[in-house]
Amino acid sequence: MWALAGTGTYYLEINCAMPSVDENKQWWNDGYVWKQGGDEWSRAWGGVDMQWHAAVLPRIHSFVPAGRILEIAPGFGRWTQYLTGLCDHLIAVDLSENAIEHCRQRFAGDTNIDFFVNDGSSLEMVPDASIDFVFSFDSLVHASADVLRAYLLQIARKLTRDGVAFLHHSNLGEYTRYFSAVEKIPPRGQPLLKKVGLEYRTHWRDPGMTAGRLREFAQEAGLICISQELFGWGGSRRLIDAISMVTLPESKWTRPLRLLRNEDFVRDISVIARLAPLYSADSFPASAE
Numbered sequence: 412m413w414a415l416a417g418t419g420t421y422y423l424e425i426n427c428a429m430p431s432v433d434e435n436k437q438w439w440n441d442g443y444v445w446k447q448g449g450d451e452w453s454r455a456w457g458g459v460d461m462q463w464h465a466a467v468l469p470r471i472h473s474f475v476p477a478g479r480i481l482e483i484a485p486g487f488g489r490w491t492q493y494l495t496g497l498c499d500h501l502i503a504v505d506l507s508e509n510a511i512e513h514c515r516q517r518f519a520g521d522t523n524i525d526f527f528v529n530d531g532s533s534l535e536m537v538p539d540a541s542i543d544f545v546f547s548f549d550s551l552v553h554a555s556a557d558v559l560r561a562y563l564l565q566i567a568r569k570l571t572r573d574g575v576a577f578l579h580h581s582n583l584g585e586y587t588r589y590f591s592a593v594e595k596i597p598p599r600g601q602p603l604l605k606k607v608g609l610e611y612r613t614h615w616r617d618p619g620m621t622a623g624r625l626r627e628f629a630q631e632a633g634l635i636c637i638s639q640e641l642f643g644w645g646g647s648r649r650l651i652d653a654i655s656m657v658t659l660p661e662s663k664w665t666r667p668l669r670l671l672r673n674e675d676f677v678r679d680i681s682v683i684a685r686l687a688p689l690y691s692a693d694s695f696p697a698s699a700e
């Protein structure tokens with residue numbers, strides 16, 4: 412079912428089950444070898460430092476520093492290492508016990524973080540009306556629509572009046588017809604698709620999730636969706652991912668939805684990587700000291 416690519420990146424072949432909470436737990440807790448603690452996924456950007464400063468931070472800079480941040484699904488803490496310095500208090504919640512144990516050790520010196528293992532959808536450990544910024548990046552793309560709905564219903568209660576949530580999730584559902592057609596091709600024929608420039612990997616995105624569904628869930632939760640950026644991932648030309656930002660209706664951030672179909676996201680990754688040898692923090696000898 413699982414396939415590990417030689418570079419240390421992972422992917423799941425398309426003809427496997429859609430990602431459930433149990434499968435996520437099985438994979439991230441017991442299956443995946445966190446050789447570089449997730450830093451391996453930042454290689455295309457020229458490293459974690461470049462991805463954070465040139466791709467993630469520009470998208471969230473209006474909302475940080477913040478008083479209290481909630482990070483959903485931190486993994487081994489690739490983004491936690493930056494978020495901790497951008498708030499008074501950070502709560503980080505992940506369904507993997509191993510990931511949370513690793514974070515507890517890695518951030519033992521950071522007294523402003525509380526880590527929790529959850530069941531893949533509960534935020535019961537977070538006090539109501541206490542969170543100024545919810546952050547989740549490169550995790551909930553593997554979560555089903557049910558999970559996103561459950562998180563949004565709770566986020567509506569956890570946010571402070573001006574709180575905002577920044578959620579990276581799947582938009583694969585927009586391409587269901589394409590990928591179900593591809594799925595009918597036997598596995599050995601699939602590399603041929605690549606040769607002729609057609610994609611055959613879903614990067615384990617959830618096929619039942621779309622940006623449209625996120626808006627429906629936000630509305631059901633009483634939240635306003637203020638932006639959605641749709642983009643490709645892992646070289647995909649199809650916009651299989653989305654980042655949605657939501658806030659409460661009375662929040663100062665409320666505005667009509669701004670939606671961008673960002674066809675340049677994948678190209679921008681290589682632009683950022685090209686700058687890494689000059690500007691990345693770890694490009695300087697001092698970083699090795």
Ligand SMILES: C[S@@+](CC[C@H](N)C(=O)[O-])C[C@H]1O[C@@H](n2cnc3c(N)ncnc32)[C@H](O)[C@@H]1O
Nearest residue numbers: 435439449484485486489505506507531549550
């Ligand atoms: C690909 S890793 C990414 C981790 C981190 N966000 C990063 O970018 O390095 C996915 C993480 O999401 C967690 N995860 C997946 N589904 C989840 C869910 N429904 N609730 C909480 N954590 C989840 C996994 O346990 C894993 O730690």
